Amino acid sequence: MATPPRELTQNPLKKIWMPCKNGLPEKHISQRKVCMTNCPTLIVTVGLPARGKTYISKKLTRYLNWIGVPTKEFNVGQYRRECVKIYKSFEFFRPDNEEGLKIRKHCAASALNDVRTYLSEGGQVAVFDATNTTRERRDTIMKFADLNGYKVFFVESVCDDPEVIASNIVQVKLGSPDYTDRNTDEAVEDFMKRIKCYENSYETLDEIKDRDLSYIKIMEVGSRYLVNRVLDHIQSRIVYYLMNIHIAPRSIYLCRHGESELNIKGRIGGDSGLSARGKLFAKFLGKFIQEQNIKDLKVWTSQMKRTIQTAEALGVPYEQWKALNEIDAGVCEEMMYEEIQDHYPLEFALRDQDKYRYRYPKGESYEDLVQRLEPVIMELERQENVLVICHQAVMRCLLAYFLDKTAEELPYLKCPLHTVLKLTPVAYGCKVESISLNVEAVNTHRDRPENVDVSRPPDEALLTVPAHQ
Amino acid sequence: MATDSWQEAGKTRKSHLRSCEKKSSWASYMTNSPTVIVMTGLPARGKTYMSKKLTRYLNWIGVPTKVFNLGAYRREAVKMYKSYDFFRHDNKEAMEIRKQCALVALEDVQAYLTEEGGQIAVFDATNTTRERRDLILSFAKENSYKVFFVESVCDDPDVIAANILEVKVSSPDYPERHRERVMDDFLKRIACYEVTYQPLDPDHDDKDLSFIKVINVGRRFLVNRVQDYIQSRIVYYLMNIHVHPRTIYLCRHGESQHNVLGKIGGDSELSARGKQFAHALREFIKQQKLADLKVWTSQLRRTIQTAEELGSPYEQWKILNEIDAGVCEEMTYEMIQDSYPEEFALRDQDKYHYRYPGGESYQDMVQRLEPVIMELERQGNVLVISHQAVMRCLLAYFLDKSADELPYLKCPLHTVLKLTPVAYGCKVETFYLNIEAVNTHRDRPPHRLGNACITRRSAAAVKKPWKLPPCSREEPRRGRTLAQRTNTQGDVCWMNFVCACV
Numbered sequence: 001m002a003t004p005p006r007e008l009t010q011n012p013l014k015k016i017w018m019p020c021k022n023g024l025p026e027k028h029i030s031q032r033k034v035c036m037t038n039c040p041t042l043i044v045t046v047g048l049p050a051r052g053k054t055y056i057s058k059k060l061t062r063y064l065n066w067i068g069v070p071t072k073e074f075n076v077g078q079y080r081r082e083c084v085k086i087y088k089s090f091e092f093f094r095p096d097n098e099e100g101l102k103i104r105k106h107c108a109a110s111a112l113n114d115v116r117t118y119l120s121e122g123g124q125v126a127v128f129d130a131t132n133t134t135r136e137r138r139d140t141i142m143k144f145a146d147l148n149g150y151k152v153f154f155v156e157s158v159c160d161d162p163e164v165i166a167s168n169i170v171q172v173k174l175g176s177p178d179y180t181d182r183n184t185d186e187a188v189e190d191f192m193k194r195i196k197c198y199e200n201s202y203e204t205l206d207e208i209k210d211r212d213l214s215y216i217k218i219m220e221v222g223s224r225y226l227v228n229r230v231l232d233h234i235q236s237r238i239v240y241y242l243m244n245i246h247i248a249p250r251s252i253y254l255c256r257h258g259e260s261e262l263n264i265k266g267r268i269g270g271d272s273g274l275s276a277r278g279k280l281f282a283k284f285l286g287k288f289i290q291e292q293n294i295k296d297l298k299v300w301t302s303q304m305k306r307t308i309q310t311a312e313a314l315g316v317p318y319e320q321w322k323a324l325n326e327i328d329a330g331v332c333e334e335m336m337y338e339e340i341q342d343h344y345p346l347e348f349a350l351r352d353q354d355k356y357r358y359r360y361p362k363g364e365s366y367e368d369l370v371q372r373l374e375p376v377i378m379e380l381e382r383q384e385n386v387l388v389i390c391h392q393a394v395m396r397c398l399l400a401y402f403l404d405k406t407a408e409e410l411p412y413l414k415c416p417l418h419t420v421l422k423l424t425p426v427a428y429g430c431k432v433e434s435i436s437l438n439v440e441a442v443n444t445h446r447d448r449p450e451n452v453d454v455s456r457p458p459d460e461a462l463l464t465v466p467a468h469q
Numbered sequence: 470m471a472t473d474s475w476q477e478a479g480k481t482r483k484s485h486l487r488s489c490e491k492k493s494s495w496a497s498y499m500t501n502s503p504t505v506i507v508m509t510g511l512p513a514r515g516k517t518y519m520s521k522k523l524t525r526y527l528n529w530i531g532v533p534t535k536v537f538n539l540g541a542y543r544r545e546a547v548k549m550y551k552s553y554d555f556f557r558h559d560n561k562e563a564m565e566i567r568k569q570c571a572l573v574a575l576e577d578v579q580a581y582l583t584e585e586g587g588q589i590a591v592f593d594a595t596n597t598t599r600e601r602r603d604l605i606l607s608f609a610k611e612n613s614y615k616v617f618f619v620e621s622v623c624d625d626p627d628v629i630a631a632n633i634l635e636v637k638v639s640s641p642d643y644p645e646r647h648r649e650r651v652m653d654d655f656l657k658r659i660a661c662y663e664v665t666y667q668p669l670d671p672d673h674d675d676k677d678l679s680f681i682k683v684i685n686v687g688r689r690f691l692v693n694r695v696q697d698y699i700q701s702r703i704v705y706y707l708m709n710i711h712v713h714p715r716t717i718y719l720c721r722h723g724e725s726q727h728n729v730l731g732k733i734g735g736d737s738e739l740s741a742r743g744k745q746f747a748h749a750l751r752e753f754i755k756q757q758k759l760a761d762l763k764v765w766t767s768q769l770r771r772t773i774q775t776a777e778e779l780g781s782p783y784e785q786w787k788i789l790n791e792i793d794a795g796v797c798e799e800m801t802y803e804m805i806q807d808s809y810p811e812e813f814a815l816r817d818q819d820k821y822h823y824r825y826p827g828g829e830s831y832q833d834m835v836q837r838l839e840p841v842i843m844e845l846e847r848q849g850n851v852l853v854i855s856h857q858a859v860m861r862c863l864l865a866y867f868l869d870k871s872a873d874e875l876p877y878l879k880c881p882l883h884t885v886l887k888l889t890p891v892a893y894g895c896k897v898e899t900f901y902l903n904i905e906a907v908n909t910h911r912d913r914p915p916h917r918l919g920n921a922c923i924t925r926r927s928a929a930a931v932k933k934p935w936k937l938p939p940c941s942r943e944e945p946r947r948g949r950t951l952a953q954r955t956n957t958q959g960d961v962c963w964m965n966f967v968c969a970c971v
Contacts, residue, residue, distance in 0.1 A: 006777055008770060008773060008774060008777070010770075015768075016768060016785065017768065017769075017770050017773045017785075019777060207689075211689075223693065223694050224671060224691070224692065224693045224694070225690075225691070225692040225693075226689070226690070226691050226692075227689065227690040227691075227692065227708065228688070228689045228690075229688060229689070230708065233844065233847060236705075236708065236709055236847065239708065240701075240705045240708075243692065243695065243701060243704065243705075244701055322833060322836070323836075362798075368787060371787070371788075379698065382698060382701065
């Protein structure tokens with residue numbers, strides 16, 4: 001009865017051992033993924049307008065995609081804008097506006113259809129972003145989820161603080177397509193009336209009536225949470241994430257260590273010290289930080305010499321994170337690209353074919369890096385003003401999280417030496433300012449060459465290698 | 470003499486670094502002021518269960534934590550427990566005794582947090598009245614401690630009865646262990662508290678306090694005003710644990726070819742005996758007759774080959790990979806002794822904190838494995854096929870072993886450890902599957918080696934231009950300041966903190 005154990009073969013790109021048949025890998029790769037259930041999840045936002053639902057939806061979607069869970073948000077307001085080309089006034093949202101109700105119901109249904117398409121084509125989580133303030137609407141959604149075998153998780157945002165609501169309106173509603181031709185006062189007045197339309201029929205998630213649902217109720221902009229029936233791993237991660245984010249204004253500064261000795265020689269990895277120019281950068285970074293006059297700035301570095309040396313020059317306390325260490329290039333550590341091409345031409349080509357998933361032999365991939373950096377991102381969310389002094393691959397991963405870059409774009413993001421990126425959350429996204437501290441350095445950015453075939457000649461492989469000593 | 474002064478410098482630096490080192494685990498640095506976790510709730514609501522589990526978890530991730538159970542203090546003060554009458558709220562004499570006990574316990578909390586290097590104290594008592602909680606809040610304020618309440622609320626009589634049977638029947642209060650009598654007395658004891666119970670009120674009286682209310686054994690949670698990183702971790706942990714019966718099986722991969730050659734690390738295949746073990750493991754699992762079993766492996770060949778034999782689906786986790794021995798990968802201990810005798814000695818000095826050049830330490834592993842532990846808490850029956858160092862770390866979590874003991878836990882090949890949660894702890898059963906294998910366990914050497922070597926190194930470190938960030942109690946505890954050696958050139962040879970920590 002005992003079938004002989006399957007032979008193992010190592011996937012050349014990701015260096016994962018997989019069972020194979022007749023020399024070919026079996027389809028099923030049992031690798032640990034974040035979302036272990038086959039069951040897609042439908043996240044449903046709940047709450048009056050201007051309670052931060054879209055903010056939460058977009059942020060959550062960005063986070064889940066970054067950690068590798070294919071997620072997409074479906075904003076019913078968008079569907080409504082498609083349908084009703086010109087927004088006239090809050091009257092559209094009056095509960096006695098039959099036509100308005102019909103259109104809105106139709107839009108919700110249309111959005112749910114798109115959810116179904118998305119989740120059946122490889123999506124894992126769909127975020128259904130709408131007010132969903134009545135039990136009736138929520139029941140409709142749950143029936144839909146039940147029919148399709150989706151798990152449902154509600155995220156309700158409750159807020160009674162008029163200042164917060166007013167601030168929300170100013171920050172995101174005024175710039176909405178609905179109010180392009182209104183002045184501020186008119187827009188605010190109309191929006192307040194719009195909120196009123198929902199208030200009477202608002203049925204908040206109830207401890208008794210909704211005790212069998214899975215949900216998190218976020219109250220008072222995150223100072224209090226009610227969490228009910230978390231069913232699985234992904235829901236638990238979502239809850240943890242939502243409990244760690246905040247909206248206090250702050251800035252995150254990302255930069256690399258100063259130019260290192262190995263940088264100059266065109267070698268990757270290793271643990272070398274700063275070059276003379278690198279040291280100058282560190283000094284200028286110190287001055288820059290002082291000039292910015294940042295309140296309570298935390299400084300984080302990796303545990304590699306070059307970032308620590310850079311931080312030392314700032315003359316302020318800093319914290320070292322091993323998780324911020326540069327990507328481990330395994331057998332290719334301290335090699336030049338020319339040497340990698342020489343010794344490991346196959347590896348070099350595979351890397352160019354799929355730089356995100358490619359794992360160096362005995363090393364790491366960008367995909368591994370993201371997993372390693374997740375606690376850093378989580379703590380960055382909790383913190384306020386932070387300066388992170390790290391490395392090229394690490395900075396690309398962090399930047400991709402803040403700027404919502406895909407896995408394909410991530411490994412090619414430009415993170416030059418001696419340049420500080422200042423990220424400031426604004427509305428639904430992140431403003432980026434790039435500040436070059438005017439100290440020359442080598443370029444370490446290698447673009448994807450045209451020819452990524454394993455049989456390519458060396459000169460075509462090395463076409464995009466930046467100049468070095 | 471020059472060497473004397475160097476030795477002196479080395480010693481002071483050593484002790485300074487050692488005190489920093491103790492506090493500088495990756496999680497530990499995140500907390501600034503010490504925290505008092507205050508359990509709240511009627512008896513038999515799982516407070517002690519949560520206290521002990523939470524304490525175990527926090528200590529494992531490197532945050533020095535200790536439980537102060539008021540019941541134990543009361544048992545000290547009142548040598549023999551007579552009946553539930555002691556707990557009546559109109560029993561003035563008893564009330565006075567109980568208050569005194571609380572004050573003594575708080576004194577001990579203060580000693581632990583202020584003088585003994587503790588970072589978190591878990592005050593495990595009912596704390597059901599606002600008056601008692603205010604007492605604790607004033608105490609904390611005086612000492613600048615943060616306070617985080619963990620309230621357990623449960624109205625399911627089945628759960629309460631089960632709790633009483635599982636842990637109260639065997640309590641020192643009830644030496645005769647007569648079930649019905651215990652149940653009866655205990656339910657009356659609970660009734661005494663119910664009269665004066667003031668649950669945490671998030672809407673009015675307690676809206677400014679930081680707390681989590683655990684409702685009906687984790688079905689629902691109310692979380693209010695989480696202040697910092699450690700509180701957020703505590704909340705996350707409490708939200709992931711459950712009390713459903715289940716079993717965790719830990720074992721290593723079958724004997725590998727490198728094992729046979731005495732080489733550490735690498736990614737070799739199973740030996741013939743290793744394959745036999747995999748087969749025996751399959752039989753063992755079948756005999757266990759489990760309804761649902763998840764199987765986890767690392768991404769190294771030897772664990773995957775072992776899992777393949779089981780014939781059922783398994784999940785590969787990169788973070789379950791064996792400790793990275795850096796430059797010592799695939800060497801035998803003899804080769805390491807030959808090529809890196811100092812490293813070899815350093816490792817024996819402090820195996821937990823020692824990091825291989827270009828590799829990892831046990832301390833790094835614990836950080837790496839934390840998501841595995843968190844997911845294990847969420848799961849039901851799981852078999853984890855991993856490696857020696859990994860298994861030691863996981864076992865240390867379940868069996869509450871210190872950082873000192875962890876690297877020397879015995880995890881032989883071809884042996885399955887079956888862990889079953891029971892009462893406040895974990896029952897372990899060892900199953901040797903009767904397939905011979907080499908022994909890969911290296912005991913703690915009998916005496917510390919190379920003291921001269923240490924002082925030379927310490928002294929060398931003192932001369933290094935690279936400064937360490939200041940590490941004092943006034944400042945927020947800093948991150949791990951473990952320096953990493955450059956492996957070959959040695960143009961700047963940094964100090965590996967291990968040698969300072971002798």
